[in-house]
Every structure is written in C-alpha cells, then in structure tokens.
Amino acid sequence: MKIENIRVFEGRNIYSHKKCIRMDVDLEGYSNISSKEIQEFNKTLLNYVPELREHCCCVGKKGGFVERLYEGTYLSHICEHVIIALQNRIGIDVSYGKAREIEGEKYYIIYQYKYKNMAIECGKIAVDLINNIINGKRYNIKTKTRELSCLLKTEELGPSTLSIIQEAKKRNIPVTQIGEDSMFQLGYGIKGKIIEATICNSTSAVSVDIACDKLLSKNILMDQCIPVAEGYKVKNYIDLLFKAEKLGYPVVLKPRFGNQGKGVVVNIKNQKELVNAYSIVNKKFQDIMIEKYINGKDYRACVVDGKVVAVAQRIPPYIIGNGKSTIYELIKELNRDERRGDGHEKPLTKVKIDKDLKNNINKEGYTLGYILPKGYKLELRHNANLSTGGVAIDCTDLICTETREVCERVAKAIGLNICGIDICCSDISKRLKENEGIMEVNAAPGIRMHQYPYKGKSRNVAKAIVDMMFKEYDGNIPIISITGTNGKTTTTRLIAHILSISGKKVGMTTTGGIYINNKCINNGDTTGYYSAKTVLTNKEVEVAVLELARGGLIKAGLPYDLADVGIITNVTEDHLGLGDINTLEDMAYVKALVGEAVKKDGYVVINADDEASINIINRMKSKIILFTKNKNNPIIPQYLDNKNLVLYLDGDTIYLKKINKNEEIINVNKIPITLGGKLIYNVENAMAAIAALIALGIDVNTIRQGLESFSNEEQNPGRFNMYNVHGTNVILDYGHNIEGYKVVLESIKKIKHKRIIGVVGVPGDRTNSSTLKVGNICGENFDYVYIKEDRDKRGRKHGEIADLLKKGILETGFKNSKLNIILDEEEALKKAIESSNPGDLVIMFFEEFEPAANIVKDKIKKGKITKRETALA
DSSP: OEEEEEEEEOSOOSSOSSOEEEEEEEOTTOTTOOGGGSTTHHHHHHHHOGGGGGOOGGGTSTTHHHHHHHHOOOHHHHHHHHHHHHHHHTTOOOOOEEEEEEETTEEEEEEEOSSHHHHHHHHHHHHHHHHHHHTTOOOOHHHHHHHHHHHHHHHSOOHHHHHHHHHHHHTTOOEEEOSSSSEEEESSGGGOEEEETTEETTSOHHHHHHHHOHHHHHHHHHHTTOOBOOEEEEOSHHHHHHHHHHHOSSEEEEETTOOTTTTOEEEEOSHHHHHHHHHHHHHHOSSEEEEEOOOSEEEEEEEETTEEEEEEEEEOOEEEOOSSSBHHHHHHHHHTSTTEESTTSSSEEOOOOOHHHHHHHHHTTOOTTOBOOTTOEEESOSOOOGGGTOEEEEOTTTOOHHHHHHHHHHHHHHTOSEEEEEEEESOTTSOOOTTOEEEEEESSOOOHHHHSOSBSOOOOHHHHHHHHHTSSOOSOOOEEEEEOSSSHHHHHHHHHHHHHHTTOOEEEEETTEEEETTEEEEOSOOOSHHHHHHHHTOTTOSEEEEEOOHHHHHHHOOSSSOEEEEEEOOOOSOSTTBTTBOSHHHHHHHHHHHHHSEEEEEEEEEETTOHHHHTTGGGOOSEEEEEESOTTOTTHHHHOSSSOEEEEEETTEEEEEOSSOEEEEEEGGGOGGGTTTTOHHHHHHHHHHHHHHHHTTOOHHHHHHHHHHOOSTTTSTTSSEEEEETTEEEEEEOOOSHHHHHHHHHHHTTSOOSOEEEEEOOOTTSOHHHHHHHHHHHHHHOSEEEEOOOSOOTTOOTTHHHHHHHHHHHTTTOOGGGEEEOOSHHHHHHHHHHTOOTTOEEEEEOSOHHHHHHHHHHHHHHHTOOOOSSOOO
16 A cells, blocks of 8 residues: 545535545455455454454444444555554544545555644555565564654643633634644634734734733833842842842842743842852843842732733742652652653643753752652742642632732733743732742733633633724634636626625735735635635635635645635536546535634525526524525425525516515616626626625625625636727636536627627636537537637647547538637637627637737727627617
8 A cells, every 4th residue: 555645624524514635546456355364463453453353334333333244344444544543643523534435555544633744644654564474574663653652742732722722612712833843823814813823903003012921020020119029130249249238138049031930040049049040140141130139929810801810829840759769750650640641732731851841850959869768848949830740720810909909910021921920929818928020921811721720710811802803803704705617707706896885995816816905905716615714814804705716626635614605606517527526416515614614603505597506405403584586486485484595587587585575676778788688608607796796795885886886807817807909899708617608608699799709718727528528519509719828738738629529510510611729828819809790709718818809909999999897789
C-alpha cells in the first residue's frame, strides 16, 4: 500500500460535516486480498494496536471490527480504523472514518481529525504499519506513538485559548484560525474580532507595552496611590548594592521585561546572596530590577472589562516525603498526575528538573538523591507560576471589597481590558496592610488556573472575555452561498447589487473576482474556499455573498460552518468525469452540501423545475423557498406550508406564494437582464435572487429597485452582454456546457435577426460525449460557425476539442462550407464580426471576457457607433 495524495478539509465537506482528511492510496495488488488471507495479519495487527478491539464498526457493538477482521475485510478499511485508533491512543477523541474505491487498486480513506499535522502523520504511520505486517517485518509502534505525542504538543491549543474557542462555539460564533499558532478570528466580516491567547484586538498595544515593563507599570501604579513593592532599575554591581541598602533586606531580583517567573530570585537575605543572584540573572537578562521582598501568599486576580472575574492563590510546586523515595523519585511521581502536561497543554504543568530547581533544593541542603523524611514538605521553587509547576486554589469568593476595588483601579491605570494582577498579602479576604500590595500586572494572562483550579470552584473567565468582545452582537453576518451548474454568477451579482442598494457593505466572490463594497480586490475565478475566506475575514464586510463552484466544494469543502441562505440554481450535465464525479446524481450530491449547511431558521432556495435539484431536497434540514416558471408545478403543494415559500411565474409576473396569500413582486419586462422576458434563464436567476433576498428580510420595494437597475456590462460582465457593431448585434456570453448553450440559443432566437453566427468552444476538461453534444446543438442552431479553442487546454492536445466540435456539428447535416476553424479566440471573434452583415447576430462563448469585450469596443469606436445596452426588437 502506498499513499498517493492527502487532502485536508477544515470544515464541512462532501464526505462529512466534520473536519476530515482524505488520503488516496494504491493497494498495489491487494485490493481483493482480505485480512484473513494474509498469514498472521490479524493477530499481529491487534498486538500492535489493541485499541482496535474496542471498535464497533458496522456491527454496532464493541469487538465488531475484530469480527470483520477474522471474517475478512480489506486493507483500506483496516487502514481507516488504525488511523482512528492511533489518534485515540494519544488522547484525541475522534471516531468517524470510511474507505471507498476510486478505481481498481485506487481507494480513498476519509478520517476525522482535530489536529491536522498529527493526523496526517497518523495516516502515514498506519500505512507503514500495515506494509510491515504484510512483509513480516517488526515495527516500532512505541517510538512512533511518542513521535505523535511530540508532534501533537507543537500543534495542540493551550487551555486558555481552547477555553475561549469553546466558549465562542457554544454561542455559535464562527471561529477561524489565523496562521498555524494561537491567533483566531471570532466572528465574520465587520463583526469579526481577533484574539491571541488572552489579548484581543481591542486591547491597547500601549497598555500591553506598559504591562511588559515592570518598572514603568510600578511607577504608574505608585502615581495612582496603589500599594506596590518599592523597586528600582539596577545599572551595575555598585548600583545593586546601593539600592539593596536603600531598600533593606530581604530583596527580590527580577528581569524588567520578564514573564512566567523566569529569572526571578526572591527572598535574598544578604549581600553575598545578592551578588551571587545578580551574576546569574545578569547572564540571561539585560535590564534587571531590584525591589523590596514582601512576605505573604501569592494571589492572582483576573480583571476583564474593568471587573474582577476570578482570583486564585498560587502555590509553588512541592513534594512531601514518604521516608522511602528520593527527591528525584518524588518529583517523577508528582509529574504522573494526569492533570500535568508539558508547557500549557494541560491544566497543570510538569515540574521540570532544571538548574533553578537544583539550586533551590541545594540552598535547603538537599540533593536530588536525598530521601526526604516522611511528612516533610519541600518547596521545589520559590515562584508559584503555573508554567513552572505551581498549583492554584480558587479564592474568588474570598477577596474583600477593598482589594477587589484596588485590582480594578490597577486595570484602569494601566489601560488593559484583560489582565492578570499579582498580589502579595497574608490574607486575600482582608484589606491590604502595610508591606503588602501589587507585585506585577500581566497582559495576556493565563486563565487555566481559574478555569481548572487544583482546588476550588472553576471560574469561567473565557465566558467573561467572550462577553466583553461581543457585547453588542454575536459575531455573525448574513451569509448567502450560491451553487449550481448554470446561473451562479448572475444570481450572485444580482443579490450583491440589491444588498448594496439596501445600504449594506457586501463582500462577494464570483468567477469574475473578489469584490468588497463594489470594488474588485482580486481578479480571476474566485469561487473557491480561500476566496470566500478572504471575504469572511474582511473587516468591512456586512454581508457575504459567495459563489461556490463544484471544484472548490470537492477540493476544500465549505469555508464557513452554516449559511443563512443556500441557493442551488440547477444541476445539469457538466464537469462529469472529474474529481470522482461521474454521474448527475454524484454532481447533485456535491451541490447539496450548500443546502445542507444552512442554519435551521435559514432558507434553502431550490429550482422546482429542475429534477436533479428536487431529488436532493429531502437532504435539507432548514426552511425551503422553491422557485418555478410553472404556477401549476405539482411540487408546490408538497412543500408549501407555514414555513416554506414559493416564487412562481404567472404570465409575465413573478409572485410570492405563502400558505394564505399571494404577493406580486415584479413584471419580468421591468428586469433588464431578461430582455423583456426573452432570456428565460435570467428570469430564473432573478427568481433565485428574489427568493434569497426575501429570506434575508429585504423589503420588496428595494428588491424591485435593484432588479430594475441591474442591466449593464459593468454590473454583470460576460453574461449575455450585447453590443451593436455596424448594425450587427454582437453577444458575449460565458456559456460553456450543454445546458448553457441550449438556454442561450433558445433565447437568441427570440431576438430579431437575419443570420446567427456562432464563435464556439468548450473547456478541455469536458467529456468527449459532452463536447459532441455541444457540437450537435451548434449545428442545429447556427447559420455559420467559427470554432475556436481555449488557451488553457486542460490536458487536451492542440486542436483536439475543435475536431470534436466539428464532428458534432457535421453530424447534424451542417454544411462544411459554413464552418471555419480559427483556434485563436480573439482572431475568431474578429473574423466573425468582419464577415457579418447588418441584421446578423454574432454570439461568442468566450474563455476570457476582457479581451473579447475590448475587440468589440474597438470596432464600435472605429465605426463611431455607440454601444447598445438592449436587444434590437
């Protein structure tokens, strides 16, 4: 077995509504060889991965997978289960997976994940393990498991960040990771807020700088009459001794810009200890402070939005002797506590045996090999930071009113909306005495001591932080996503246009680029995952209107969790044979994802005249709006109720049908893009847009205004744009599949003309049969045809598509004398216009719009004939 490709899905996708990975494998001759046919395979596998004994599989009970193994199951299925088991082994709670055949020996394996890099490595290890078992080789699964654990530690979120993310998700606030570390955007668009650990985008950068400077923050607090430990900057040894004498022993040495207790030496009792401590600290840190040592308990108060929300007493790590074990052994035992992990991965941190710890116990007269007497308590460090192994006891209900107020004054004085305040006093329940006070102010305070205290009540500081960030709203903006075979772009642009008229700043992705508030920030086909992410993370966007094409849905899934409105314009034959999508049913399944991922109180807009779309309607869990050109469509009574709505066409008028009344929306003759109702497909696109806007609560008058003002090339470039060149109507359209050609050519015949001249081509990734059918349609509808090819051949040979189109055209009895092959798109268009006569109609199905439009405009300009916006009657 070998891995051929790995694809990561960060959200809902066509395989699962959970985050998952697709791993493509080649079984290399083992596709039809089951587990029971491979000698000693099952026994060896279960010895390596005993967790598999717990897997239910499709049997529905524990041990079900083992039953399948001994009955005989196949390698791709086994690999899926091994990957899940490996993730479970290192503490990741995942369970979903499946394996399916692609073709022959090629299979894909889908498996759920939480941490991408670690999960990818699990896939590689699973394949290696299976290969080694088949080949009778030993495999060091223990070493690989340790490697996975190490990789997980580099990727796993710390308790503080994780608590905030979980709190946001509880409220259905969207969460987007920025980069690979602990920076996240909570919410979308204009309502999005950035947070990194416990610093959010409304936290003052100046205030963070002040808090990081322990001397400056101390002086600011002193100016506000807040009790602090007296302290000074130290310049050199002489200055050190002078300041110590001024303060009086005992004293503390600390870095001016330190954190997590690093470099702090407390309770220095004399000059000898001071000089020794300074020589050590001075090697690691440049700016050093000396301050008066305050004897008392170490407390941390967390202030959020000006209020104390949690208080904890921090206790340095300690061990208690049993009369048998050495100090080293007692530390190891302490670290076996399941709550302790490396760094910030768990509620408590393991105690690291480092130089500082050794120095501390040496001061007490001990070594690591000393057997501590039974019942004797030994502090391993002087500082109580959780990051160095300390523990926390909740004291939130104990802090006295006066000290609470002091902490809130501290936060205001420094200017931090989230901060941790270190207090040294004998009893937090009593007001601060002389020689007690504030030790430090911390920006980006860790909150795990409050969320997961060693003793006492858990305090949900994450909730307070999210409350502060989202006082006025929940972080969501309206999201409208549009998919389908044809009509996506026009529908998307029309919705965005009307929302702009309503006063909203719209972020839009289309085949023509990414637009923010009607300005293009990126040209090109931007209908995929990352383009949509650009819109959703843009701080101007009030509403997101996202065109989502087949390719993006297959390759990356959805860029959001749930939309407010999902639109499926239609599902017809196009792109079949690509990306494992071989049938119309397969394609409908892909498009259905957009409708499935809609909020329960949102709407899915479905084309009731499209059979493939109706066939997937039962997959939808939200409310439905159907649109149909047939007021007597038999589907209507099946779905119309108090929640679901219908838009239908009666004569030339579009109506909204509710359970108890009908409402006239607009006459299609007032919608310019329909050319007085001639372009039936644009009537459908308009209806889809109307449905989405009604779902969003946009008033009908605004919808009408938008429909009536959406007409020109600037608003809808490349979609049936018509120009008059010397009496010849020239139309540019993006039709690129069977249905696209059909509907455009049906509409064209309603426009007055002498001859219809076509400049035709299709993308190279279409099937031969689809290309031939397009040729048939051209032969049946055109009077003269110019065949051209796209610059991007998409794997085809030069002239291959043109030959297929020619064959399809000639199959209809079309005369070869009325057919011309000019492979260059621009040259073909020029020739078609030059060969036309007044009254003729030239239509080009282009690959690139701008070059084609420039050719037409140049001919208009040279002929001094102005552009026409509407068709000739």
